[in-house]
Amino acid sequence: MSELYDAAIIGAGPAGLRAAIELGKRGARVIIVDENPYPGGQLFKQIHKFFGSSVHLAGQRGFLIGQELMDSAKCLGVEFWLSSAVWGITDHTLAVLHEKNTHEIHAKKIILATGATENAISFSGSTLPGVLGAGALQTMVNLHRVSPGRRILIVGSGNVGLIVAYQMLQAGIQVAAVVEASDSIRGYGVHAAKLRRAGVPVLLRTTILAAAGRNRVETATLAHLDERQKLLPETAWQENVAAVAVAAGLTPLAELAWIRGCAFGNSAALGGFIPLHDADMKTSVEDFFIAGDIAGIEEASTAMEEGSMAGIAAAQELGFCSTEEKDREKKLIYQRLETLRSGSFGHIRQTEKIKIFTKMKGEFDEVRIDL
Template sequence: MKRHELIVIGAGPAGLSAAIEAKKNGMDVIVFDENARPGGQLFKQIHKFFGSKEHHAKERGFKIGEALLKEATDLGVRVELNATVMGIYENKEVTVKMDGTVHHYKGDYIIIATGAAENMIPFKGWDTPGVIGAGAAQAMMNLQGVQPGSKVLMVGSGNVGLVVSFQLLQAGCEVVAVIDAAPRVGGYGVHASKVARTGVPFYLSHTVIEAKGGDRVKSAVIAEVDNRFQPIPGTEKELEVDTICIAVGLTPMSQLASNATCKMDLIPSKGGNVALCDEHGETTVKGIYCAGDVAGIEEASSAMIQGKNVASHICMKAGYIDADQFNTKYHGFQAALGELRQGMFAPKNKGRNDWVTTDEGYPISKNLLAKGFVTDEEIKAFPAANYEKEGIHPVIECTQNIPCNPCQEACKFGCIMVGSNITKIPAIDVSKKCVGCGLCVATCSGQAIFLVHKDFEPGYSSVAFPYEFLPMLKVGDKGKALSRGGSVVCDAEIIDVKVLPAMDKTAVVTMKVPTEFVDSARFFKLA
């Protein structure tokens, strides 16, 4: 039997962050992961993270994963891959299957960071080839470079469903529709908006009831549901698709915690059956901790902080740092988590559907919740999205209290203000001059910022918008400007394409449109 001071199970964002923190403080650490490569879900995530600089905001998930792996490697963290932890037993003994052989390890401390598994929903034909989970779709696209399908139905409008829908579009797939049994979009409005303005329709209070095709998916039958989520006869619609992508939430993979006799409880707000943990992540079995999604479903940013928090507590108990050092770290980690756990989408607000206004008193867009985009009339309630100013200036269409402030960091001239509370809706300091650099447009993780010049030339205005598709648009391209909801509003011409290293692959594309459409034109489609 081999012995280590700390055994970490899972090499995802929480596990790697915990191992790095412990190794920095001098602990002997080993990490086991059943996969062929470490990093967990981070390497599937090509979108930019939310939060603040301390939370890796505006960084893409796979780049965060690369940075974590490099730091772990440089520190000498031992990571065993293709290593399946089979069980945790008395005295913190662990059995691990590697290369067809079962190995025995003993740890002074154990961190369970096994993450979460995708939920599925049963329906007629749900085992037909072409019905896949959103995580599988991400792996195919972002790890293997393979299109999951040509015409895709997305089931689920939470952040995962919305993010993967956009990535499907980036991969050249057609997203035929996004549906959800809930009566409102579940994820961030900015995620929904960037999908909706490409023309993807949203069907809320709908579910999939059948996958047709026999040997492979050829169509999907969807139907409206009542307030008990039961299909309403006579409301069926058949959509021609070859792929049905399921994104209906995650469940903590807490089996090892249960196996270790940790006290468990079914907590819906945390995603399912989880180990009961104290404020430091320690379970009811002393020396065994949980961190990341296995302790409750949150974003990867939170998982990384939790991993560090748990590891620092272990380091204190093991004598590698003193109580004062730990308390300093602990309060810093809690402050960072507190920022991410504010606003409408905080874990404590999971399941709430009674929002009427934002924290600032702006009315919540009903159309955004029902169809994925804010109407021209609704957007007028938001000062940063609707004001008159000579010359070029930013228009910010962020309409919910979500934890994010890269726009404030991006503007070196102080045009954009968020303040110390990162869930505050961005405001514009109209006394400051915008130079039209476009960094705020490219930096915004929600792609919710545009640059508008109403008096670009007689009769015409310019609208700059974020663009992350291939082939890249070119100056002189002619086509149609699309509205927030993806409908054609007018003819448009591309007059500028800006791609800078600081923009991290997000182009800032500027189109010229007739002035009467400047407040509604938000995307472009080639003729």
């Protein structure tokens, strides 16, 4: 029979790894489970340099940060189960498909750091091979080194769309354009500036109408929108592209939290329904923590801070660290999070997070799915 772990972490991305490190270095027995064959979550395809504070790895490329986190977790004796999908949860037990069989993992604390999934959009031809998520394209090119074709289109000008477009250029793939339905660029201007210097147009108030081709994408039909976002069909034109990468935002992957009975809140700015949680990253369910994109779509640096917080809070409840130590660390973590959540890009997330914390205290109606 399987043994009892102090903590089981689902998801070996930046949040899960940081949580594992904080628990591991305080002496907890930790297992981390991930459905992917490699740990690091999305970090290993991030070949660009991260923003943030230079005291916290800013300026370093994402995949190097992933390597560092993994090495530290492994040194601390954290157990890794990769290519292992958690498919069910009851109380303190996870059902895991591991090496072709279902195994149970029992743990005193469970930390859900499952991240997010890409939002798909539908248009004529959107099921053709060649229409894919921008993140998926990034994995395909940066990790598996498979080219989607000679020339591609990116839909969506958030940081994901802009960064993936730039990385396609670095891989020698032409980018016909980055199109954006709203009337300003959504991601960081400096990312857009790199594309513009390379001659890639960023087209605002523009949308994709259709993808077409025999057996796979060969063309994309685009058209402009007026200032009220109404389609202007007479402006339609075609681009010859082999792929259409959609960067239309992310949604937290929270199925296990729903099943476990967590109370949820909804925040459009944070990606939709997210489990309510407090500043310790504790959900409404005893012994059940969350961290990273599942707690609201942000970025790797905030995911790491939240992961540390969840790890330290769980360690304290397990008796591996004192309340004073936890409070001291928490103060530092929130100082850093506050900075990451400030400025015109971050302040909305700060406001929304506080709303989630407040809801957690029960001042607002909770959302539950009856099972």
